[in-house]
Amino acid sequence: MPENNIEVIMREMLEIQKRSRRFADLLCEGESLSQNQLVLLIEMKINNGMKATQIADFFGVTPGAVTSMCDKLEKLGLIQRVRESEDRRVVKMILTETGEAKVHELFLKFPQEKLKEIEQVLLEVNKLMSTVF
Amino acid sequence: MPENNIEVIMREMLEIQKRSRRFADLLCEGESLSQNQLVLLIEMKINNGMKATQIADFFGVTPGAVTSMCDKLEKLGLIQRVRESEDRRVVKMILTETGEAKVHELFLKFPQEKLKEIEQVLLEVNKLMSTVF
DNA sequence: AGTATATATTTTAATAATTGAAATATATAC
DNA sequence: GTATATATTTCAATTATTAAAATATATACT
DSSP states (O other): OOOOHHHHHHHHHHHHHHHHHHHHHHHHTTSSOOHHHHHHHHHHHHTTSEEHHHHHHHHTOOHHHHHHHHHHHHHTTSEEEEEOSSSTTOEEEEEOHHHHHHHHHHHTTSOHHHHHHHHHHHHHHHHHHHTTO | OOOOHHHHHHHHHHHHHHHHHHHHHHHHTTSSOOHHHHHHHHHHHHTTSEEHHHHHHHHTOOHHHHHHHHHHHHHTTSEEEEEOSSSTTOEEEEEOHHHHHHHHHHHTTSOHHHHHHHHHHHHHHHHHHHTTO
16 A cells, blocks of 8 residues: 555655754754744844734734744844834834844854755755745 | 855745745644644654654653643544553553544645645655755 | 662643733824 | 724733653662
């Protein structure tokens, strides 16, 4: 009896999840940052800051939770709140210089050679995933 | 100024994370299951049950949290606890018939054709990731 | 066998995270 | 100007998680 699609999919999902977590663990290693905090910092870096609502959407949590998450990162000195001048209701969370440095430095654990490999793999993975998800 | 490896890696990590979440959302859609619960059920399915300690390791939580997580799934009738006869200290959590059916049925949202595509992509992704992580 | 030590899980009290709803501040439409 | 809508924060209540103690079983040593 050959294994059906569904079982293979489940198996691969778990493997992939394990590998992703292993990578994130390496990144966070020795830092007092949770994986979610890491992802949030990266998200802010790549988007040049994020509005609270964007963060809530991204993580699927309520606005109240975002306030609390960001309070912590702010207290750590990694992010700061900036009120938008065009619409003074919205608050943009942006990395401080310390935050920028911290995020960047997480990746310097890996030698340049390894970073190049990781980059290539992630680009490929993303391309593949884009065909179905 | 060309974008350096690190920035590309961050960008791709986020994209991949978003796509993964989208897929998991589709799977959980309409179910009263969290993504973690979904993953745990799949994990139990693929491993033919899991010991509490294995679950704690997998999710990076304490044994107490595992007890609580499993209590909920047990109350939902999706898993059951089986004490091992070889070592009566360990409890193996296994899917009930209902649990098996539920997990399987989540994937039937997708037509066979789509499942085949997903399977291929995940196999490829996993192979790629195995080269660096 | 009996004692000491180790391991797996559960329980429990305390802490932390999250929610839902109200409050605040600002914006938009009529 | 008034009403309504949106973005964020605050706060009280709920839920999840932890750390440590308790329980049950296993292993090693004498």
